Amino acid sequence: MKLLHVLSLFLAIALAWSDEIEVDPSSAVPDRCLSLEMDAAAVNEEGIPYFFKDGYLFKGFHGLAEKANETFTELDEHHHLGHVDAAFRLHYEDHPSEHNNIIFFLDNKVFSYYQHKLEEGYPKNISEVFPGIPDHLDAAVECPKPECDEDSVIFFKGDDIYHFNVRTKAIDMKEFKSMPNCTSAFRFMEHYYCLHGHMFSKFDPKTGEVHGKYPKEARDYFMRCSKFSNDSDHVERERCSRVHLDAVTTDNEGNMYAFRGHYFLHKDLNDTLKAQTIESAFKEVHSEVDAVFSFQDHLYMVKDDHVFAYKVGETHTHLDGYPKPLKEVLGIDGHIDAAFSCDDHQHVHVIKGSNIYDVDMSANPRAATNERPIAVFKTMNAAMCGPKGVTVVVGNHFYHFQSLMLFVAGRAMPEQHRVPLEMFGCDH
Template identity: 45%
Template sequence: MTEDDDGLHLNQLDRCDNIEFDAITPDEKGNTLFFKGDHLWKGFHGAAQLFNESFKELDNFHHLGHVDAAFLMHTNENPQDHDHIYFFLNDKVFSYYGHILKEGYPKEIQQDFPGVPSHLDAAVECPKDECISDSVLFFKGHDVYNHDIVTKVVKKKTWSHLPKCTSAFRWLEHFYCFHGHNFTRFQPLSGEVTGAYPKDARNYFMKCSDFGHGGGYSLPKCSQVSVDAITSDDAGKTYVFKGPIYMRLDVGHDSIHAFPISRMWKEVHDTVDAVFSYNNKIYLIQRDQVYIYRSAGHYILIEGYPKPLQEELGIEGPVAAAFVCAENHVVHIIQGQKMLNVDLSATPRAVSTETLLPVSNVSGALCGPDGIKLFKGSEYYRYESPEVLGRSKIAPEPLNITSALMGCHD
């Protein structure tokens, strides 16, 4: 067995020990791959393995024992390239899908990416809405090359304020420059950095015994979980709110982290009472106020909000839970043991029907392909549809929240 650049053998290489990654990228299944020397970690925890076990040609062609940069292609314009992983080694580029090298590779970098230099430091994909068009950001020193995937036009910028990135990563629609064992979050169009950075990657992107998961937050046991609010937006992103934090549930258990609500919805502080998604917008209800955000790209507060609940939905607060089912214009609002139905397509909005529920003290509600879930403590009640819920006189047997359903461990 050969040694990597730091002289560490496979059974000694520990990513919790001041590792500076060579490259980070998701694969086509959403698993995060971390590269260091000739080693690879799959996911946010687990042991290292030799990367030629998964991508053998990287070693067969060059025997370099490292990767300069990597990214997952995101493009709806060129479906033949979508979800391919691109690796960069010196002046060569490799394209993989399903861990199989695409015919014709490796190539000179300039054949696929004209205007992009060799010997790169990092690369990261930037989908449309987060960048102006589907793009790739390539890093070399303080220079950043924005490559338009469709037109192949490259625009060079110099971000001297950003640390020199040894790897870059897009995660939960945010962009991260990794340097040493730290990372700095940046805005992909300008390189702007806001907030207190750098931060230690071991608090967020891996599980290390002496470091806090997600900056000091640890995932609770499923028997201890409770929900303040929950929703899935039109893009399929599922958010759960508890106190001043939120988590994304659609990213896979290994990637679940807690963040302050104000990180995503910066005007909202403290606890959210209820939340629902409708027509590419997300509604966050806090006491007698409602905040409405556009869901395209990052969440942007619509001008004029927050507004009083009475003005927006024709009801008084507080609200315990709310949900909207797909391709439906009615928001079902739960207050105490009552469910109020409000037609969101009507003007002005007002309560159309009111129903007494068989379940009390509901704290969150979600409508999905498998029906309605009403959350109460660490349990939930399932109904086939809002109509079935509205007609029910007796509560069904409660079901326990599981790790497959929520960010928790058994």
């Protein structure tokens, strides 16, 4: 009884303390799929978007938040603020002395980073680096020629819009009547986006005009989430998303299958698009594939170190005996980035990192052989082969090679195409 009395006393004290302790909601790790309002956004030197919320950083379009000061250490050493006011990438072709810098604004200070290292002499006062630009900014975005009349930075504070000429340091005040006040802004794929709350609008950097049906939900285009807003149009979202594809292939009938996160797009020969969850058509896979390839009227899906196989039809039939180990099916260990077969119908070509391998599907056991480097890309997200050659997806762009040989051995970068526009017909 005495022990029970002591335990009850400790419990009562603990409950009393818990009522008095105030929990700071900002200390919780943010979830990008919960309609967040980002503090700042910028694209790094490799074209990967960075989104900042409180003291956290989201890299790219998916993945968990991490502490911002783990990547940009000095932000925390100089300012224990827990947030970034604004950010942009400073890089202009007409200014060769300037590198790919990421510029941050915190209160009245500006920080300049090159390769994630704070440059000597920073932080500095905003007035010293960008004279005439106010403190406590809402957003900032770079605007190179000819997208702006001169290489410029656009600064946002409330209703005030400042076009700052990088060369002359002159300021041109603008009035963007049709655009809401931006809480963050960034330039991506030569387009300009104003994020306001968890919504966004695409705008003309010279006039601020917003064309099309905006605002739109940011999660539908800049996040890879398993669930979206109730008003989300799945076909519209998947064909216009800025999140890179995980895998893409065509079957023997010429139908295209493009996979991203929990969803996939199906495009038939009439260019009719349908969007479905992966689980609805390929329930054994569930979601998140690494690579998909077509071989002898079957679809093969690689997820982690296993391969799932389906017979193509009105409903895709899961083949008995699958999933099988990746090593057994393709003769290779570990994560792969893409796989595809071409006209010979005997080999599957596997991309892992910047190398490509050949797998003879008639061999037993199978082995990934003939390793050779791919010259023009360091990383690739997806690839497929068709009658006109090899198509490779890197980020939000794709590249076409007339043959497998040109893809592997070529040194010249082919013409760049936009995935949303030219692969899926998205006009915004």
